[in-house]
Amino acid sequence: MAANKKKTMNQKHDRRTFLKGAATCAAAGSALIASGCNNRPLPGGDDEMSVRWKEYFKKNYQLMTPEEKEATIRRLEQLSKLDYDVDASIARTEPRGKVLFGYAFNITRCEGFMDCVQACVEENNLDRKSKTQYVRVFEMENGQMDISTGNGKYFHEVPKEDHFYMGIQCFHCEQAPCIKACPTKATWMEPDGIVVVDYDWCIGCRYCMAACPYWGRRFNWHDPEVPKEEMNKKQHYLGNRMRKKGQMEKCTFCIQRTRNGKLPACAEACPTGARVFGNLLDPDSEIRFVLKNKKVFRMKEELGTDPKFWYFID
Amino acid sequence: MLKTLKNELVPFVKDALKWNFSGSRGYQIYLCILFALMVVGFYAYTIQLTEGLAATGMSNIVSWGLYISNFTFLVGVAAAAVMLILPAYIFKDKDLHKVVIIGEGVAVGALVMCLLFILADLGGIIKAWHLAPAIGLFNWPASILAWDVLVLNGYLALNVLVPAYILFCHYNGREPVAKRYRPFVFLSIFWAVAIHMVTAFLYEGLPARPFWNNPLLGPRFLASAFAAGPALIMVVLIVIHRKTVFKIDSQIFNKLRIIIVVAGTVNLLMLFSEIFKEFYSPTHHSLSAVYLFFGLEGHNALVPWIWTSITLNLTAIVILGFNPGKNNPKILMPVCVTLFFAIWIEKGMGLIVPGLIPSPLGEITNYSPSWVEIGVTIGILALGTFVVTMLIKPALFIEQRFEELHGESA
Amino acid sequence: MNVFKKVIPVLLVWGGMLLAFSGCEGVSGHQDVMELIKAADKPVESMKPTEALPSAPLVIVKEPYQGGPFYTQSRKSEIGRFQCSSCHTGKDVTINQAKEAAHGDIKLFHGAVDDPNACDTCHNLSDRDYLGTDSIAKIDFDHSYQLCGTCHFRQKKDWVGGAHGKRVQNWAGQRVVQNCTGCHNPHSPRFSKRWPATFSLPDSVLPDQEDEG
Numbered sequence: 042m043a044a045n046k047k048k049t050m051n052q053k054h055d056r057r058t059f060l061k062g063a064a065t066c067a068a069a070g071s072a073l074i075a076s077g078c079n080n081r082p083l084p085g086g087d088d089e090m091s092v093r094w095k096e097y098f099k100k101n102y103q104l105m106t107p108e109e110k111e112a113t114i115r116r117l118e119q120l121s122k123l124d125y126d127v128d129a130s131i132a133r134t135e136p137r138g139k140v141l142f143g144y145a146f147n148i149t150r151c152e153g154f155m156d157c158v159q160a161c162v163e164e165n166n167l168d169r170k171s172k173t174q175y176v177r178v179f180e181m182e183n184g185q186m187d188i189s190t191g192n193g194k195y196f197h198e199v200p201k202e203d204h205f206y207m208g209i210q211c212f213h214c215e216q217a218p219c220i221k222a223c224p225t226k227a228t229w230m231e232p233d234g235i236v237v238v239d240y241d242w243c244i245g246c247r248y249c250m251a252a253c254p255y256w257g258r259r260f261n262w263h264d265p266e267v268p269k270e271e272m273n274k275k276q277h278y279l280g281n282r283m284r285k286k287g288q289m290e291k292c293t294f295c296i297q298r299t300r301n302g303k304l305p306a307c308a309e310a311c312p313t314g315a316r317v318f319g320n321l322l323d324p325d326s327e328i329r330f331v332l333k334n335k336k337v338f339r340m341k342e343e344l345g346t347d348p349k350f351w352y353f354i355d
Numbered sequence: 356m357l358k359t360l361k362n363e364l365v366p367f368v369k370d371a372l373k374w375n376f377s378g379s380r381g382y383q384i385y386l387c388i389l390f391a392l393m394v395v396g397f398y399a400y401t402i403q404l405t406e407g408l409a410a411t412g413m414s415n416i417v418s419w420g421l422y423i424s425n426f427t428f429l430v431g432v433a434a435a436a437v438m439l440i441l442p443a444y445i446f447k448d449k450d451l452h453k454v455v456i457i458g459e460g461v462a463v464g465a466l467v468m469c470l471l472f473i474l475a476d477l478g479g480i481i482k483a484w485h486l487a488p489a490i491g492l493f494n495w496p497a498s499i500l501a502w503d504v505l506v507l508n509g510y511l512a513l514n515v516l517v518p519a520y521i522l523f524c525h526y527n528g529r530e531p532v533a534k535r536y537r538p539f540v541f542l543s544i545f546w547a548v549a550i551h552m553v554t555a556f557l558y559e560g561l562p563a564r565p566f567w568n569n570p571l572l573g574p575r576f577l578a579s580a581f582a583a584g585p586a587l588i589m590v591v592l593i594v595i596h597r598k599t600v601f602k603i604d605s606q607i608f609n610k611l612r613i614i615i616v617v618a619g620t621v622n623l624l625m626l627f628s629e630i631f632k633e634f635y636s637p638t639h640h641s642l643s644a645v646y647l648f649f650g651l652e653g654h655n656a657l658v659p660w661i662w663t664s665i666t667l668n669l670t671a672i673v674i675l676g677f678n679p680g681k682n683n684p685k686i687l688m689p690v691c692v693t694l695f696f697a698i699w700i701e702k703g704m705g706l707i708v709p710g711l712i713p714s715p716l717g718e719i720t721n722y723s724p725s726w727v728e729i730g731v732t733i734g735i736l737a738l739g740t741f742v743v744t745m746l747i748k749p750a751l752f753i754e755q756r757f758e759e760l761h762g763e764s765a
Numbered sequence: 766m767n768v769f770k771k772v773i774p775v776l777l778v779w780g781g782m783l784l785a786f787s788g789c790e791g792v793s794g795h796q797d798v799m800e801l802i803k804a805a806d807k808p809v810e811s812m813k814p815t816e817a818l819p820s821a822p823l824v825i826v827k828e829p830y831q832g833g834p835f836y837t838q839s840r841k842s843e844i845g846r847f848q849c850s851s852c853h854t855g856k857d858v859t860i861n862q863a864k865e866a867a868h869g870d871i872k873l874f875h876g877a878v879d880d881p882n883a884c885d886t887c888h889n890l891s892d893r894d895y896l897g898t899d900s901i902a903k904i905d906f907d908h909s910y911q912l913c914g915t916c917h918f919r920q921k922k923d924w925v926g927g928a929h930g931k932r933v934q935n936w937a938g939q940r941v942v943q944n945c946t947g948c949h950n951p952h953s954p955r956f957s958k959r960w961p962a963t964f965s966l967p968d969s970v971l972p973d974q975e976d977e978g
Contacts (some may be wrong), residue, residue, distance in 0.1 A: 155961035189717025196964035224500035225485040226492040245478020254563035256715045262970045263409035286407030287478030302814025302937035314931040322805040325832030327927020344562045414968040720968035
């Protein structure tokens with residue numbers, strides 16, 4: 042009898058301890074969540090909580106109506122002021138008909154100056170802390186074409202003798218493996234050929250990153266940091282607006298520029314004119330001239346990705 | 356009907372909880388340790404939530420690490436329950452039929468851990484609802500990850516509901532209605548194969564990663580799963596045999612041993628095939644294998660691990676094959692633990708990390724998990740062990756009681 | 766009957782998978798880029814860029830281009846001392862140290878190492894306001910490409926077509942390209958060696974993260 046009583050006592054004690062522990066955890070957990078939220082007023086009269094709430098529940102950009110797109114942009118501009126103290130203007134420029142963007146890279150002309158890399162970092166508000174770069178330049182020894190034999194971390198006077206330089210970035214493949222891989226359709230190809238990411242829809246599983254054969258995609262392992270005075274305020278929803286931790290990002294062919302007729306920042310910055318950009322559907326364009334008259338090749342073409350980025354030699 | 360259900364369900368749950376939280380001093384200490392480890396994991400995860408995944412050791416090159424390694428390995432363990440169900444239901448093996456419920460308990464625990472590892476690895480966990488078919492956008496059938504979400508959850512449902520039904524019936528002293536659950540048991544056999552093939556396809560379907568992009572990956576996953584999973588089940592059964600009144604017949608140990616040896620041998624054969632392919636005529640695509648087995652450009656963190664794994668694997672299979680102890684649990688236990696550990700290395704970090712090194716542009720880096728990653732992993736493993744305990748302990752009570760009342764169960 | 770029951774779930778799973786996978790993109794018809802390009806052989810009206818070009822004087826290029834007339838930047842407005850004939854009146858220049866003062870910054874490094882260009886390879890000695898030589902017609906400074914192209918005819922063909930050189934600011938709308946001297950110093954056209962603008966650390970997440978090994 043006494044043994045039974047002792048056993049029941051142990052059971053009760055054990056249950057009690059367990060419940061106490063669980064309650065503490067729950068309290069701690071909710072305190073943690075609550076402490077992360079402030080409720081500051083925003084320009085335009087709304088309060089922070091309702092704006093963030095609406096942002097959290099918004100749809101994938103592909104499913105939004107124009108009004109919803111306008112609304113989310115207004116909210117993001119408000120949050121930009123709050124989070125970064127920057128008056129960003131976020132556009133949602135639509136793709137034009139009869140436009141398919143293509144890119145060509147002249148490996149005879151590239152001297153490895155990396156002006157393109159730096160211009161991209163500044164144009165697209167890339168994280169300075171982790172030195173995120175969409176564009177990479179590889180120093181290749183003469184006689185080899187496989188980029189895996191090259192050196193992407195060089196830092197010395199260029200061009201180095203007996204070497205040539207190859208730039209690489211997202212190729213905006215027509216048969217992009219990243220689009221197929223994404224479980225939530227957070228990345229897709231726009232009608233004008235740009236492969237975009239809806240940053241707020243991305244859940245950060247990084248499957249697309251594993252799927253890309255060209256190392257074209259970057260992940261925000263922490264909240265990106267861009268100095269306020271260097272931040273590019275002319276932004277696009279699918280382009281260079283500020284991202285948060287846990288979101289994928291990539292080269293967007295400078296969608297905020299190219300949909301307005303401007304060259305992407307990398308093409309504009311190149312001092313040697315090694316980069317050609319244009320509309321593949323315009324037979325009179327420079328990119329079509331290159332494809333027609335130059336010996337071109339695409340990287341890892343055998344993988345069936347059908348990239349819209351060609352390399353050529355003078 | 357509903358009233359009787361309520362009348363029966365409430366005492367069932369109450370009793371299950373009672374059985375779970377009472378026991379010997381040793382058992383209670385064991386539970387406390389598990390709780391402590393879960394708290395460690397929870398704390399580590401809060402750090403990851405506030406800092407972002409920068410708190411882990413992952414980078415843009417090694418973008419998947421300890422979490423996904425454990426997920427990959429544990430899907431195999433979960434699928435291995437089928438290695439008990441298949442002989443029990445199709446070959447009508449009476450011995451293994453008795454321990455099917457334990458296998459399913461292990462499967463559920465492993466599956467819960469898989470889902471938690473995926474969630475822990477997500478950069479935006481609070482946005483996970485974006486995956487849900489109706490309220491989010493579900494990229495099915497194109498994305499293999501979408502397939503994986505479906506098959507894993509389906510398998511979890513199968514492995515929870517079918518044993519729950521059987522146990523519930525046994526608890527109330529009646530036989531479960533065979534035609535209600537047997538179709539689902541047969542479905543779960545094929546579903547088990549499916550979950551592991553689909554998980555293998557996650558990696559197999561990526562031409563960007565030549566280390567993974569080979570047709571042998573799916574079958575290799577199955578072979579290693581059917582060696583590691585039953586090894587774990589063997590360990591669990593030995594613990595049950597020693598620590599509880601539920602005795603396991605040595606015939607069961609023998610049959611499990613044979614399953615492990617066959618699957619383990621096939622696994623080693625496939626390993627040999629992979630090694631041949633990579634090293635007989637090395638290409639640029641072989642660099643990942645070179646990194647794993649020999650190191651690349653001074654980066655050789657995984658080299659000691661993989662060679663240890665292969666050695667332990669071979670040794671364990673040989674010992675199990677020759678069976679020097681004649682199914683003596685004193686020998687079976689450490690050998691199975693060793694085999695489990697060896698396959699955990701080769702299928703976890705030994706598969707995921709080399710697949711990502713070198714990067715598609717040939718860049719090499721080292722990866723080592725941070726303390727946050729290790730903390731969260733330990734927490735999830737503890738939680739999985741806890742789940743398995745919670746499922747098996749009442750199951751044992753119920754089965755024992757049912758057997759005493761009705762003789763051998765069907 | 767018993768066997769049938771076992772077979773049904775198998776069939777369901779297999780059939781389902783077959784159906785589902787048949788919906789995958791690999792099977793459906795998707796035109797590849799080269800086919801899209803071949804099909805796009807009609808001229809397309811270029812979109813109008815939203816931002817105007819920087820206001821520099823432009824001249825129309827006197828070369829036929831597939832997309833119609835295109836422009837390049839005027840050069841004469843960039844040269845500080847144009848008109849050259851203000852000093853070079855036809856007689857010798859007698860101002861003390863005029864050569865160093867006016868043209869001391871010019872390093873001439875153009876042409877073959879053992880047979881380099883001289884000033885008069887490109888500059889018209891009879892009329893200093895123009896380029897060219899007496900044997901080639903007078904070439905306006907704004908249309909220097911005509912001169913460069915006499916030797917560098919491949920690059921000129923590429924420059925006209927778009928494979929060489931650079932557009933100014935826009936890919937769309939009115940085509941304005943850099944003229945030769947916009948990128949190349951005509952006296953020393955080869956790009957000099959320099960340090961890159963930045964460097965890459967592809968595996969860094971935080972700056973203090975060490976590369977192990």
